Amino acid sequence: MPSSTSSSEHMIERVVPALPWSGILIAVILAVAAAVVAWELHCRSLGYAPGLDDTNDLWVEARRSVQPESTVIVGSSRGLFGLDLDVLEQGLGTRPVQLALVGSCPYPVLRDLADDQSFHGTVIIDAVPGLTVVPYMAPPYKNAEKAVQRRHEQTWSQRWSHLLSLPLERTFACLQQEDLKLSVLLHQLELPNRERIQIAPALPPKFSTIDRDRRTRMQAQVETDQVLRDRVKYGWAPLFTPPPKPSWIPDQAFGEFMGKLFNDRFVDMAKAVADLRQRGGRVIFVRMPSTGDLRQLEEQLTPRPVVWDRLLKDTASPGIWFEDHPELSGFACPEWSHLSAQDSVTFTQRLVPILKQTLITAPQ
Amino acid sequence: MLFNSLTFLVFFAVVFTLYRVLPGWGLRKNLLLGASYIFYGSWNPPFALLLLLSTLIDWWLAGRMGREQNQARRRLWLTISLVANLGFLGFFKYGQFLLDNTVALLALVGVDYKPANMGILLPVGISFYTFHTLSYTIDVYRRQLVPTTSLRDFALFVAFFPQLVAGPIIRARDFLYQLEAPPLPKPGRFTWGLFLMTLGLFQKMVIADTLLAPTADAVFAHPFPLAALDAWAGALAFGMQIFFDFSGYTLCAIGLDLCFGFHLLDNFRFPYGAIGFSDFWRRWHISLSTWLRDYLYIPLGGSRLGTRRTCINVMIVMLLGGLWHGAAWTFVVWGALHGFFLLAERGVKSLVGGAAWASRAPAVTAAWLATVIGVTVAWVFFRAPDFGQAMKTVLSMAGAFGAQGDRIVATRELIEVFAVVAVVLTLHRLLRDSSIEAVVQRAPRVGVAAAWVFMLITILLTGGNGNAFIYFQF
Numbered sequence: 112m113p114s115s116t117s118s119s120e121h122m123i124e125r126v127v128p129a130l131p132w133s134g135i136l137i138a139v140i141l142a143v144a145a146a147v148v149a150w151e152l153h154c155r156s157l158g159y160a161p162g163l164d165d166t167n168d169l170w171v172e173a174r175r176s177v178q179p180e181s182t183v184i185v186g187s188s189r190g191l192f193g194l195d196l197d198v199l200e201q202g203l204g205t206r207p208v209q210l211a212l213v214g215s216c217p218y219p220v221l222r223d224l225a226d227d228q229s230f231h232g233t234v235i236i237d238a239v240p241g242l243t244v245v246p247y248m249a250p251p252y253k254n255a256e257k258a259v260q261r262r263h264e265q266t267w268s269q270r271w272s273h274l275l276s277l278p279l280e281r282t283f284a285c286l287q288q289e290d291l292k293l294s295v296l297l298h299q300l301e302l303p304n305r306e307r308i309q310i311a312p313a314l315p316p317k318f319s320t321i322d323r324d325r326r327t328r329m330q331a332q333v334e335t336d337q338v339l340r341d342r343v344k345y346g347w348a349p350l351f352t353p354p355p356k357p358s359w360i361p362d363q364a365f366g367e368f369m370g371k372l373f374n375d376r377f378v379d380m381a382k383a384v385a386d387l388r389q390r391g392g393r394v395i396f397v398r399m400p401s402t403g404d405l406r407q408l409e410e411q412l413t414p415r416p417v418v419w420d421r422l423l424k425d426t427a428s429p430g431i432w433f434e435d436h437p438e439l440s441g442f443a444c445p446e447w448s449h450l451s452a453q454d455s456v457t458f459t460q461r462l463v464p465i466l467k468q469t470l471i472t473a474p475q
Numbered sequence: 476m477l478f479n480s481l482t483f484l485v486f487f488a489v490v491f492t493l494y495r496v497l498p499g500w501g502l503r504k505n506l507l508l509g510a511s512y513i514f515y516g517s518w519n520p521p522f523a524l525l526l527l528l529s530t531l532i533d534w535w536l537a538g539r540m541g542r543e544q545n546q547a548r549r550r551l552w553l554t555i556s557l558v559a560n561l562g563f564l565g566f567f568k569y570g571q572f573l574l575d576n577t578v579a580l581l582a583l584v585g586v587d588y589k590p591a592n593m594g595i596l597l598p599v600g601i602s603f604y605t606f607h608t609l610s611y612t613i614d615v616y617r618r619q620l621v622p623t624t625s626l627r628d629f630a631l632f633v634a635f636f637p638q639l640v641a642g643p644i645i646r647a648r649d650f651l652y653q654l655e656a657p658p659l660p661k662p663g664r665f666t667w668g669l670f671l672m673t674l675g676l677f678q679k680m681v682i683a684d685t686l687l688a689p690t691a692d693a694v695f696a697h698p699f700p701l702a703a704l705d706a707w708a709g710a711l712a713f714g715m716q717i718f719f720d721f722s723g724y725t726l727c728a729i730g731l732d733l734c735f736g737f738h739l740l741d742n743f744r745f746p747y748g749a750i751g752f753s754d755f756w757r758r759w760h761i762s763l764s765t766w767l768r769d770y771l772y773i774p775l776g777g778s779r780l781g782t783r784r785t786c787i788n789v790m791i792v793m794l795l796g797g798l799w800h801g802a803a804w805t806f807v808v809w810g811a812l813h814g815f816f817l818l819a820e821r822g823v824k825s826l827v828g829g830a831a832w833a834s835r836a837p838a839v840t841a842a843w844l845a846t847v848i849g850v851t852v853a854w855v856f857f858r859a860p861d862f863g864q865a866m867k868t869v870l871s872m873a874g875a876f877g878a879q880g881d882r883i884v885a886t887r888e889l890i891e892v893f894a895v896v897a898v899v900l901t902l903h904r905l906l907r908d909s910s911i912e913a914v915v916q917r918a919p920r921v922g923v924a925a926a927w928v929f930m931l932i933t934i935l936l937t938g939g940n941g942n943a944f945i946y947f948q949f
Contacts, residue, residue: 122652123649123653123738123739123740124738125729125738125912126910126912126916127661127662127663127664127667127912128663128667128912128915128916129663129916130663130916130923131920132662132663132667133663134920135666135920135923135924136666136669138924139924139927139928139931142924142928143931143932143935146928146932147935150932266476266517266518266519267517268476268477268480268482268483268518269480269482271481271482271485272480272482275481275482275485276481279481286938288938291936291938292936292937292938293681293685293933293936293937293938294685294689294937296936297685297887297891298887302885302887303886304885304886305882305886306882307881307882308882308883308885309881309882310883310885357698357699357881358879358881359699359700359881
């Protein structure tokens with residue numbers, strides 16, 4: 112009988128291949144170190160520099176810093192790029208927490224704040240009309256939902272991995288995950304696709320930097336490098352254009368389904384705002400600048416009266432539309448969608464007085 | 476704490492360094508036990524208490540069984556162990572499932588019952604450590620194993636972090652004796668352990684997560700009918716993804732154990748080289764299939780009680796095996812399909828008997844391809860979130876929607892998936908009677924070093940995506 116105190120039977124002995132393992136290990140370490148150095152130098156020669164990645168863990172870190180009376184920025188990349196936290200702190204007397212997420216719908220984060228019973232602060236919503244009303248199954252909604260989910264499910268191990276990754280990201284340029292990780296590099300292999308293929312449009316290359324508090328700035332190269340600028344600029348139209356109607360659903364049924372989703376979003380937003388307001392919170396919507404063909408496309412797809420005006424009406428909230436204020440108009444977005452780093456400071460300086468005035472009258 | 480995380484890298488470095496420098500075997504075992512509970516607690520600390528409770532119950536009951544001569548009392552102690560362990564598993568894993576099905580049944584007879592949401596969280600790895608501990612008490616009851624007097628050793632056997640959350644399912648008889656004395660030094664064992672860990676992480680992070688998961692995820696999330704090519708790409712991608720994900724985890728566990736001087740049995744043996752479904756189950760998740768064989772199939776009578784009863788036993792084992800993977804009817808269907816395949820194979824074998832043509836290359840190749848196709852179709856039910864999605868995918872694979880099916884897999888992804896499939900099928904077919912150790916032993920040392928460098932560089936290039944292993948949810 113096998114026994115825990117007798118090892119005469121049931122002996123398991125895995126075979127170790129008879130190779131000079133010490134020599135192999137040393138050779139492998141040296142070769143991998145050399146490859147990492149070469150890859151790092153190559154990445155730097157392409158213009159990449161060490162810097163933080165905008166991960167959901169970084170977002171969770173910011174979310175955890177939200178205090179009951181914090182001012183919080185919710186929305187998408189326009190809020191990330193265009194609102195300077197230092198200027199807002201000087202103007203508002205409190206440093207806002209940056210919770211906007213690239214390419215995302217503001218609703219999931221707003222709902223998370225509304226569900227947070229301790230929170231009764233101020234929410235500045237960078238509302239890109241097309242992203243605000245995006246259906247729940249679309250990637251912009253999922254992006255925000257995943258970040259919120261991470262907040263609720265993040266383990267201690269994931270938290271430690273995030274903290275350990277920060278010094279590495281600040282040291283190595285090759286850790287810029289948006290452009291240089293394997294899956295993204297494979298995506299760059301452009302092969303002809305079959306007819307009628309339905310695949311998501313390509314995301315723009317990395318063109319920003321982010322700080323620990325998630326202050327995000329457009330890289331200066333976007334203004335000087337036309338190739339990079341055009342890659343970003345001409346990538347917006349397919350990203351902002353909704354996918355074609357599925358052929359499997361009749362036109363009327365599809366129209367009714369999407370119409371319901373569209374209307375439900377206004378109802379949900381109004382409910383979230385009301386929940387916040389009930390606890391003393393304040394909400395203000397801001398329409399950040401966009402320019403060029405993209406501005407026209409946005410107005411065509413999501414006309415102001417259909418989305419923005421209804422959003423303010425249904426949520427009974429104040430809003431700041433950049434074109435309504437001469438001092439906020441006239442900024443040229445280098446790639447049509449975001450303010451440059453320099454303009455973001457000027458824009459925020461001009462926004463602050465309007466923001467303060469509007470907040471005074473904002474319902475609580 | 477995931478093997479593919481920076482936290483684990485630091486955790487392993489610290490634990491291994493202390494393991495090497497601490498004097499005394501007892502202290503080193505204390506270290507491993509403490510580290511294992513920290514490892515497990517990093518998911519959800521309170522669940523470490525459940526693990527401890529399960530450990531204490533089985534250690535105490537097995538001790539009683541070992542000393543007890545009265546058979547009725549021994550049976551009582553075993554029953555308590557089974558009820559306690561399966562009770563925990565049943566409550567945490569199947570509680571909500573049972574409640575949902577009860578509500579659905581009541582609705583069928585017109586009763587509108589709306590219970591409060593139980594909000595049960597599934598303790599990670601509970602299916603695995605429950606089977607670890609059950610094998611111990613059952614073996615002691617059968618007098619096939621003398622119970623250990625050391626609570627520490629038993630607790631370490633149950634909780635040892637490499638195999639705690641996703642197996643392989645370890646038998647006490649295969650592990651407890653390794654805790655009696657410190658492992659003897661063996662040249663190359665540590666480095667070979669590191670090599671296996673690298674291979675496991677490469678399988679998980681590069682092949683499963685980077686090359687295969689995007690296609691599988693897209694296909695199984697698409698709400699509309701698909702073109703046959705896209706549906707097959709999704710099903711095959713998942714079939715390969717789950718192999719590389721789970722096999723990768725197992726290789727990490729085996730490699731980690733070797734680094735500490737312990738030895739685990741194989742859990743996979745080139746399963747896509749299987750010729751027939753019974754062969755497949757001798758190569759896929761071996762620790763589960765042998766567990767079910769020894770503790771369920773054989774006690775039910777195995778194949779000793781006639782054809783009809785054998786068929787029933789096979790179906791019971793496969794249905795429960797399916798349910799072990801998850802609390803959903805789709806897993807039951809997956810198990811039922813495999814049960815049906817196994818019975819059909821028995822039928823075919825009894826018909827063709829020992830015919831000469833049956834062992835010739837064309838018939839063997841046909842049996843191999845039939846196995847791959849059957850296993851792939853069954854994976855659809857394993858992966859799909861519900862029956863509707865599963866049936867839509869199977870119909871799409873059968874070409875039911877013709878040219879109207881949606882095309883959602885890009886050319887690049889098709890190439891990635893079918894290249895992996897071609898390589899895996901070829902290698903598994905060629906190496907089905909071999910092992911990783913034998914392959915590495917025959918390879919030139921420069922080739923081994925180059926492969927290791929390639930794996931490490933591609934792992935680094937993935938950026939450490941930190942996706943959880945699929946089997947963690949079971």
